[in-house]
Structures are given as C-alpha cells and as structure tokens.
Amino acid sequence: MxxxxxxxxxxxxxxxxxxxxxxxxxxxxxxxxxxxxxxxxxxxxxxxxxxxxxxxxxxxxxxxxxxxxxxxxxxxxxxxxxxxxxxxxxxxxxxxxxxxxxxxxxxxxxxxxxxxxxxxxxxxxxxxxxxxxxxxxxxxxxxxxxxxxxxxxxxxxxxxxxxxxxxxxxxxxxxxSPGRSFPVHIVHPPARAQETVEQHLARTVQLALRENEGDVLAFLPGRREIERVRGMLERMDGATEVVALHGELSLAEQQLALTPADPGSRRVVLATNVAESSVTLPGIRAVVDSGQAREPRFDPASGFSRLDTVVISQASADQRAGRAGRVAEGRAYRLWAQSRRLEPSRTAEIEQAELSGLALELAGWGSESLPWLDAPPAGAMSQARDLLRRLGALDDASAITTLGREMLALGATPRLGAAAMRARSDQRALVADLLALTEARSPLRGEASRNDDFRQRVHALHLWRDGGTRGARIGAADAGALAAIDKAAAGWRRRIEARTPPSGVPNAHAVGDLLAHAFPDRVAKRDDAQPSRYQLANGRGARLHENSALLGEPWLVIIDLRLDARDSLIYAAAPLDPDVLEREHAERFTHWRVLRWDDARQIAEAFEERRFDALVVSRKPVPVSGDDAMPALLAAIRSRGIGGLPWTENARRLRTRIGALRTWRPELGLPDVGDEALSRTLEAWLGPFLAGKRRLEAIQPAELSDAIAAMLDYDQRRALDAHAPEEMVVPSGMARRLEYGARDDDPGAPPVLAVKLQELFGLADTPRVGDGRVPVMLHLLSPAGRPIQVTQDLSGFWNRTYPEVKKELKGRYPKHPWPDDPWTATATHRAKPRGT
Missing domain, CATH: 3.40.50.300 (P-loop containing nucleotide triphosphate hydrolases)
Structure with a gap:
C-alpha cells in the first residue's frame, strides 16, 4: 500500500x-x-x-x-x-x-x-x-x-x-506543499575548554542518546571526520550501532544507513550534508549538527574546485534540524553559539567555482546566451577560456576544437580530459588511474600523507590492486579509499577503452609525463641556485617543503600547491622528462631576444632565450649594440630612481627654475620636470642622449643639463631667463644668485635672494620675478654674511626694523656704512674707505 x-x-x-x-x-x-x-x-x-x-x-x-x-x-x-x-x-x-x-x-x-x-x-x-x-x-x-x-x-x-x-x-x-514535521526543540550545548569540534560532537551524541528516544543523526563535513568520530563513539559505547553515510560508500553501505535499525536497538548515523534532503532516514529523533559542510571552492593554486570546510547557511541548518521532527517531536543540538548568525542561504556555485568545465560545455553548445538564473562572472569565464585554449580545447577564436569535443564527451574536468585524450593507447590504463587519483582525496595516511611525490599514490593503488588489503601497506594507505579509487578508475577505463588495469611501479617519469597534458602551466624547472625552489611555466614560483621526497628533481609537473604571495608551497608533484615537452608540447616553445640590466656590473646585456610558456629552458648571451641597450638603460634608471642620475648643481637649479615658472605662469606651457614626470617620460627627454651607451656611468653630468634645456623651445627659454633668472643685479652693481626650490612641497615658492644689507641701500621695494608677480624672499645679511632679517617687504624693513638693526650692528661693524637714511644712501658691497 x-x-x-x-x-x-x-x-x-x-x-x-x-x-x-x-x-x-x-x-x-x-x-x-x-x-x-x-x-x-x-x-x-x-x-x-x-x-x-x-x-x-x-x-x-x-x-x-x-x-x-x-x-x-x-x-x-x-x-x-x-x-x-x-x-x-x-x-x-x-x-x-x-x-x-x-x-x-x-x-x-x-x-x-x-x-x-x-x-x-x-x-x-x-x-x-x-x-x-x-x-x-x-x-x-x-x-x-x-x-x-x-x-x-x-x-x-x-x-x-x-x-x-x-x-x-x-x-x-x-x-x-505542506510538510510532515513535528516540533523540534533547538539547543546549543557549549563546548568545553580545548575541545575539538569532533570531541564536542561525540560528547553531544552521547547526551542526545540519553535525553531522547530513537536514533541520532549527526552532521559532519566529510568522511575523515566521520571516521574519527565513529572511533570515539565506539570506544564510549560499544552497544550502540554507529553507521556512516557519505558519497564514497558502496551501495550496500549506503543502504545500511537508509534502512531501519533492528527492533529494540538504537543507532547513530554519522552523515555529511547528503542527509540534508532527498533521502529518508527512518527512526531519527535527534540531530547533532556540527554546523560545517564540505563544498567546492575554486582554488587557483591547484586549478581545481577544492572541497573546503565551510560554515553552513541558515537554510541548511533548518533542513538538518527538521530531520529530528519527521516521526515525532524531536531535538536538534547545534554546536555553535546561539548568538552566531549564519548566511540566509547557500551561495550559488557558479559565483565561486572554476568555470573551465562550464566554458567547455557552452562552447560545445555553441552559445553563451542562455537564460541564466545567475549568469557566470565575466572574469572567471575569461580565465576559463584562457585555460581551455592552453589545453587545446578551444581555438584562438574560442570555438571548440575536435579535441575539445572529445574532452566534452569524456565527462572529466577539462584538465584531466586533456590528459586522457592526449594519452597514447599504451598509456590509457595508467591515465585512468590518474583521473581517479587526481579527483579523489589522497589515500595515504599518517606520515605517508605528507609525501609530496604523487607517484606514491599511484604506487599505493597498484600495491592494493596487486595484493588486496595486504598490498595497501596498513598504516600507510586507506584500503577503503583505495577501493573507491579503483572503482572509479575502472569506470574511466571503460570510457577510454582501456581493458587491463595497470599494476606494479610505473616508469619514473610516466606519471609526470601524462599529467603535463593536464597541467601545462604547472610544468616547473628547478632553480639551480636554490634547489628547493622552482620556476613554473605560468611565471610564478614554487618551493618544496623541508622534508620533500622530490628534492633534487630537475623537472616537475605540479598537481597541487598552496598559493602564497611569493613562492607557493608544493603539496603534490611528479617528476617530468623534459624531452617529452619537446616531443609532445612543441607548440608551447618560443624564442625570445631579451635585454636586461646587470646591476652588479652596471651594464646592459642581451640573451637569446628558449621558453616553454614563461619558463626559460635555455639561455645564451649575444652581443649588445648601443641602440639595443637603451631599453635596459631606461629600465635601470627607473629602477634606481631619477635621483640616481649624476645631476650637477646647475642642472638641479635649471629644474627648480623651470618648476617655479611653470607654477607662476602656467600659460607658458613649460614641461613638468619633477622626478615622477621625468621618470615617466625618460624615452622622450633622455633617450636622444643615451644613443650608443651601454653603461650608466657613460652618462655625462653636462648631458643632463643639456637634456633638460632641450625640453624648452626658444620662447620658453627666453621666458625662463626673463622671469626666473639665475641671478639678479642688486643696487651695489653685483649679480647675486637666486635660489629656487626653497620648499620641497611648493615648487612655486618665492626664490631666495641672500644679500648683504649695504648692497640694497637706495632700493625702495622688494625685487620681483615671475613677470612681476612674485616678490623674492630677501635674506638680509650682516657685513659678515650672517642673517639679520628674512622679509618680502623691504620698504617695511627700512621703516620699522632698520633703525634697530643699525643701533645693534653699527658698533660691531664700524668699518661699514650705516646711514641714517637708507632710502637715499649709495649701495656698496665694500667697507668704508680708510679715514672715513
């Protein structure tokens, strides 16, 4: 019925x-x-x-x-x-x-x-x-x-x-539609000090068994956590049956969790989020929720959507709790603080996943203009198409290729599909194992799980396959995980028409050579100066950990790594035969002529490089002409900064004069000669003076002055000399220098005229520059050249300050004139004649 x-x-x-x-x-x-x-x-x-x-x-x-x-x-x-x-x-x-x-x-x-x-x-x-x-x-x-x-x-x-x-x-x-649900009481049992989430959950499951009738369903993020909690519970209470429910179980094991417990017995079901919906678990009266799930997140380091442990949404928490109210009133134990607020719903995977598989599907469909609920992000799609072109699945016009259609039909991720489709017939059985192993979690356990040589996973699978459970080397690999991987590998073999499963130990480079088709951007060459460091074909750097099993390998293909700002840490890689790159990836090689600056020798040098994408495979020096050296010289100057050039005092004054007049008279259109602007326009103003040079020391100081002066046309030079002169003739008949750039933060600050007081007798008003717009800053000096007064108001000085100065200094400098009327006195730069 x-x-x-x-x-x-x-x-x-x-x-x-x-x-x-x-x-x-x-x-x-x-x-x-x-x-x-x-x-x-x-x-x-x-x-x-x-x-x-x-x-x-x-x-x-x-x-x-x-x-x-x-x-x-x-x-x-x-x-x-x-x-x-x-x-x-x-x-x-x-x-x-x-x-x-x-x-x-x-x-x-x-x-x-x-x-x-x-x-x-x-x-x-x-x-x-x-x-x-x-x-x-x-x-x-x-x-x-x-x-x-x-x-x-x-x-x-x-x-x-x-x-x-x-x-x-x-x-x-x-x-x-209405649902079938009884009231569910929500409780938040607190964790004890130093207690892990798994310990907290195991203890709460015991509490749930005591406080409720029926069975208990506990949610954990993944298989690893389920196995650990299962061990804890079986040690606590051997009478209660503990069963697991997750996606890696066999059909029989899954069916065990979905069938009712024996009459009179109780059980605990430890499940991932597969138990949130769609499956019916009979007899559940209590739920213990860790508040965690494992969901795909795109990891640019590995190129895969890695399963990360994340906090669940409120919608998921409600669904989980609802499992306790299917048959009668129940209770849900949430292992997080009641004050914690969860996101209302789960974020769409399309917004946070790697999209190369989606891009390949759309290329196969022939259109991206689909009626999306949430359209794929444009940036992620562009990155996905770049990868597909690198793999050969799309052509330069982003149309699907024959290889792309074969990859699409296979149903693997594009990276792994490329490896499978490019494998020779004698490699297909091994590539099926690599497909299964790369998509699964590492089967290695304990200390072996830290081994970064991906070949060890292949070896463990083959040992298990050759010798059953004994071949898995108990303690080094998980027999259950290997069985699941072997089953997936068998499925891949059927798809790629490989009949016999491989066994034994593959050739030293067989694994890396095949995976290079999946990770051409992760082909890596050892840095000869730092043996634990590698340069990748995508231009990034990576490093081995201290106890790496791969130390000393000259070439690697990197399968998994943790992205860091400088050098990523390699988690899994396999050695690679560089001759395979020549044979099977010839289209990725290019030749480049490279000019660079040798900072130690202070000279431009040139090389011919052969590259695999961004990875330099070989390099040989070639002669450098003076014209060829110019880009390297310019780059070196920019790197060192404009201040590193051999500026003379005259060149510095010329720049400050130009900067001042540019501020006072913007209508003249004078060039910007500040450090930032000169660095930005090096090619234009300094380039003509670098012709034939290979070394920075070949730049003569006088050439810098000439280069700056050459930036001005004839009218601008005349305006500069007229309105921002180098010096000024004072009433004494002497030419005194104007010092521009007195304030670094204000190029338009008035220039300073430092002059002895006696040389300005008879001058009523402060001299001006900038076409009469800017009064100079007078630094009035004593006969000994010591500062007396700083002013831009010479008239006010004669009226108010001079009498006091005269009174104070006349006795100290009796040989110099101190007239009562400075307005009519004759200016002089000398002392009074003897006898006067």
Whole structure:
C-alpha cells in the first residue's frame, strides 16, 4: 500500500498546472514526498504521451535511494519503470520511463541530443543547492524548450527556495506543499575548554542518546571526520550501532544507513550534508549538527574546485534540524553559539567555482546566451577560456576544437580530459588511474600523507590492486579509499577503452609525463641556485617543503600547491622528462631576444632565450649594440630612481627654475620636470642622449643639463631667463644668485635672494620675478654674511626694523656704512674707505 504523503493532496494540482503551462515551481519542505511522488504522479498525464521523465538529483546517494523507493512503490526492481544513471553506474532498461540522473548525466544527455527525443519532462530536485551543473542543466533545458521543444515540461522543486524569484525567472506558476514535521526543540550545548569540534560532537551524541528516544543523526563535513568520530563513539559505547553515510560508500553501505535499525536497538548515523534532503532516514529523533559542510571552492593554486570546510547557511541548518521532527517531536543540538548568525542561504556555485568545465560545455553548445538564473562572472569565464585554449580545447577564436569535443564527451574536468585524450593507447590504463587519483582525496595516511611525490599514490593503488588489503601497506594507505579509487578508475577505463588495469611501479617519469597534458602551466624547472625552489611555466614560483621526497628533481609537473604571495608551497608533484615537452608540447616553445640590466656590473646585456610558456629552458648571451641597450638603460634608471642620475648643481637649479615658472605662469606651457614626470617620460627627454651607451656611468653630468634645456623651445627659454633668472643685479652693481626650490612641497615658492644689507641701500621695494608677480624672499645679511632679517617687504624693513638693526650692528661693524637714511644712501658691497 502506498503511504500517504503531505504532498499527495497537491499532486492533482501539479498535473493540472503542467497541462496548462509547461513550467512549474514547486516548494515543499523535507518530508513532503516531492522527490518520489511527483514523478510517479506525472507518469499517466495525457500531455506526457508515454514519454520519459528525467529527474535531476544532485547526489548519487539520493538518486539511488529515490529510484529504489519509487520502484518499491510500484512493486518492481530498479531498472524497470524507474531507473537511475549516475557516473560509471546505470540501472535503466527498455521499459524505464522515470530516469533519476545526477547533474553531469543531464548535461551529457542534452549535449548528445539537443531535441531530447523521447523525453517529455525534466524535474529539477533540490534546486536550492544551486550546484553549477544544475544551473547549467536548467539553462540548457530552457533553451531547448524555447527553440526546439515548446511542449517539454520543466519542474523546479526545492525544500528551501526563493520561490518568487525562481518563478519570475521561469515565468511559471508557483505551488507550495505542506510538510510532515513535528516540533523540534533547538539547543546549543557549549563546548568545553580545548575541545575539538569532533570531541564536542561525540560528547553531544552521547547526551542526545540519553535525553531522547530513537536514533541520532549527526552532521559532519566529510568522511575523515566521520571516521574519527565513529572511533570515539565506539570506544564510549560499544552497544550502540554507529553507521556512516557519505558519497564514497558502496551501495550496500549506503543502504545500511537508509534502512531501519533492528527492533529494540538504537543507532547513530554519522552523515555529511547528503542527509540534508532527498533521502529518508527512518527512526531519527535527534540531530547533532556540527554546523560545517564540505563544498567546492575554486582554488587557483591547484586549478581545481577544492572541497573546503565551510560554515553552513541558515537554510541548511533548518533542513538538518527538521530531520529530528519527521516521526515525532524531536531535538536538534547545534554546536555553535546561539548568538552566531549564519548566511540566509547557500551561495550559488557558479559565483565561486572554476568555470573551465562550464566554458567547455557552452562552447560545445555553441552559445553563451542562455537564460541564466545567475549568469557566470565575466572574469572567471575569461580565465576559463584562457585555460581551455592552453589545453587545446578551444581555438584562438574560442570555438571548440575536435579535441575539445572529445574532452566534452569524456565527462572529466577539462584538465584531466586533456590528459586522457592526449594519452597514447599504451598509456590509457595508467591515465585512468590518474583521473581517479587526481579527483579523489589522497589515500595515504599518517606520515605517508605528507609525501609530496604523487607517484606514491599511484604506487599505493597498484600495491592494493596487486595484493588486496595486504598490498595497501596498513598504516600507510586507506584500503577503503583505495577501493573507491579503483572503482572509479575502472569506470574511466571503460570510457577510454582501456581493458587491463595497470599494476606494479610505473616508469619514473610516466606519471609526470601524462599529467603535463593536464597541467601545462604547472610544468616547473628547478632553480639551480636554490634547489628547493622552482620556476613554473605560468611565471610564478614554487618551493618544496623541508622534508620533500622530490628534492633534487630537475623537472616537475605540479598537481597541487598552496598559493602564497611569493613562492607557493608544493603539496603534490611528479617528476617530468623534459624531452617529452619537446616531443609532445612543441607548440608551447618560443624564442625570445631579451635585454636586461646587470646591476652588479652596471651594464646592459642581451640573451637569446628558449621558453616553454614563461619558463626559460635555455639561455645564451649575444652581443649588445648601443641602440639595443637603451631599453635596459631606461629600465635601470627607473629602477634606481631619477635621483640616481649624476645631476650637477646647475642642472638641479635649471629644474627648480623651470618648476617655479611653470607654477607662476602656467600659460607658458613649460614641461613638468619633477622626478615622477621625468621618470615617466625618460624615452622622450633622455633617450636622444643615451644613443650608443651601454653603461650608466657613460652618462655625462653636462648631458643632463643639456637634456633638460632641450625640453624648452626658444620662447620658453627666453621666458625662463626673463622671469626666473639665475641671478639678479642688486643696487651695489653685483649679480647675486637666486635660489629656487626653497620648499620641497611648493615648487612655486618665492626664490631666495641672500644679500648683504649695504648692497640694497637706495632700493625702495622688494625685487620681483615671475613677470612681476612674485616678490623674492630677501635674506638680509650682516657685513659678515650672517642673517639679520628674512622679509618680502623691504620698504617695511627700512621703516620699522632698520633703525634697530643699525643701533645693534653699527658698533660691531664700524668699518661699514650705516646711514641714517637708507632710502637715499649709495649701495656698496665694500667697507668704508680708510679715514672715513
């Protein structure tokens, strides 16, 4: 008998809505039954006309579970009316009308048959998770519906969804179903001092078992944490069954977590976020939530979307807590402070993922103008296309190549797809292992997990394959992880038509030579001066850690590294045969003539370089002509700064005069001769004086003055001499120098005229420069040349200050004139004649 679900009463409305309009948004909380009841309700709809329903399920566990539950409702085995297709596994038959598929499978279906022949409806389940492949699948399906299949039905379902926004995007009606939920009491048990999240969770699970009836579901971010907590719980309480639920388990192990516990027994299910929705866990009365999940984040260091441990959203926390209220009133224990605020919903993966796979899909589709809910960021798409061109998947016009179509059909990430498609027939079995190992977490454990030689992972897999569990060298590698990797490798072998799995130890360079096709930008050459440092083909630097197993290797291909500001730390790499680069990557080599400055020898030098992308493979010196040296000289001057040139005092004064007049008379159009401007325009003003020179010391000081003067035309030179003269003739008949640039922060500051007081007798007003606009700053000196007064008001000085100065200094300098009337006295630079 089919059990009743909260969504049952809404099913007629769903069918009727799709009869009238081809798109629908369905909101239904966990436990409503949407995943298994909606596809079955659509089977007999007249508009379906016997065609198939494809339901997109984000996770493999949920896809298997949903297909199994629907099949049991129909009294059939999976593969009859209902089947599923996930990566490397398919259970569908000629009678199958409901196919539950994972996200990558849907993309392949649409790319292979854009008209979706025989498919009448596509159902997108758990759309709120906003996986990249789900967003792409929905955009492609909408494009198909708009251009080829207007009768195709599209249903978007979710437990936590911004239904109004989705409905506007789809131009679709929106239906909401009630859920089956009992009250859930939320508690926040505090952690103890020095307690890890895993210890806190294990202790809280014990508390939940004491305070509640039924089973306990605990959420952890990943398999590693699950295994550690499992060990803790089994040591605490051997009577309670502890089972795991995550994506790396076998089908039988997953089924164990999804079936009810034996009567009278209790159990704890340790799960990743696969248990948030879509799968039904019977008997759960309490939830313990770590508040963490593992989600893909693009890591530019590795070129992959790495699974990072992140804090969950409020929507995820609500879904997790809701698991405790499916069968009766329950309790949810949250292992974070009650005051902590979570983000309302999960960020769409398209906004934070590496997009080379998406860019390849769109190139294969032939258009990027899809009806996106959230369009891919332009910068990330540009970076993705650059990578695809480097891999050979796109041509220079960003059109997909034959290799790109082969990579697309394979279904691997573009990097790994390039390695697989470029492998020779005798390398395909090994490349299948590399595909599986590169996509998985390292199977090495303990001290071996720190080994940065990627070949050790291959060796561990082959040992396990050759000798079963014993071959895994207990303590060095995880047999369960190796079994999962071996299963994935077998799937890849089927796809690339490699029959026999490889075994034994591969050739020393076999792994690196193959992975160079996936990571051509991570080919690295050792720095001869620093053996632990490497230069990468993408221009960056990287280094080995102190205990690296790869120390001494002249060439590497780097698979995983931590990005640092200067040199990234290498986590995993494999040795590479440089001759393979010559044979298989010849198009990446270029020849360059390079000029550079040798700072130690203070001379320009030239080389001919052969490069693999930005990586210098070989270099030989070549003669340098004077003209060739000019760019290196200019670069050296800029590096040292304008102040490093051999400026004379005359050149310095010329610059300050020009700077002053430029401020006073901007209409003259005088050039900017400040340090920053001269550095920026070196080629224009200094370039003509560098012809034939190879060394900085060849620049003569007088040439700098000539170069600055040459920046002025004839009229500007005349204006400079007239309005910012080098010197000024004072009433004594002597020419006295004007000092410009008295203030560094003000090029237009008045120039200083330092002059003995007696030389200005008879001068009523302060002298002016700048076409009469700027009074000079007078530094009036005693007969001994010591400062008496600083002023720009000579008239005021004669009237107010001179009498006091005269009184004070006349006795000290009796041989010099001190007239009572300085206005009419004769200026002199000498002392009084003897006897006067």
């Amino acid at each position: 089919t059990p009743a679900f909260p969504i049952t009463s809404l099913l007629p409305d769903i069918v009727a809505s799709l009869a009238e309009r081809p798109r629908l948004v369905l909101e239904a909380p966990p436990g409503a039954g949407k995943t298994t009841q909606v596809p079955l309700a659509l089977l007999d709809a007249p508009w379906l006309a016997g065609q198939r329903i494809v339901m997109l399920e984000p996770r493999r566990i949920a896809a298997r579970a949903a297909a199994g539950f629907m099949s049991r409702q129909l009294g059939e085995e999976v593969g009859g009316t209902v089947g599923y297709r996930i990566r490397f596994e398919s259970r569908v038959g000629p009678r199958t009308r409901i196919e539950v598929v994972t996200e990558g499978i849907l993309g392949r279906m649409i790319q292979d048959d854009p008209s979706l022949e025989g498919v009448g409806a596509i159902v997108f389940d758990e759309f709120h998770e906003r996986h990249l492949a789900g967003d792409l699948g929905a955009a492609l399906a909408l494009d198909v519906q708009a251009s080829l299949r207007p009768e195709l039905r599209l249903v978007v379902m979710s437990a936590t969804l911004d239904g109004e926004r989705i409905a506007q995007w789809l131009d679709a009606p929106r239906l909401t």
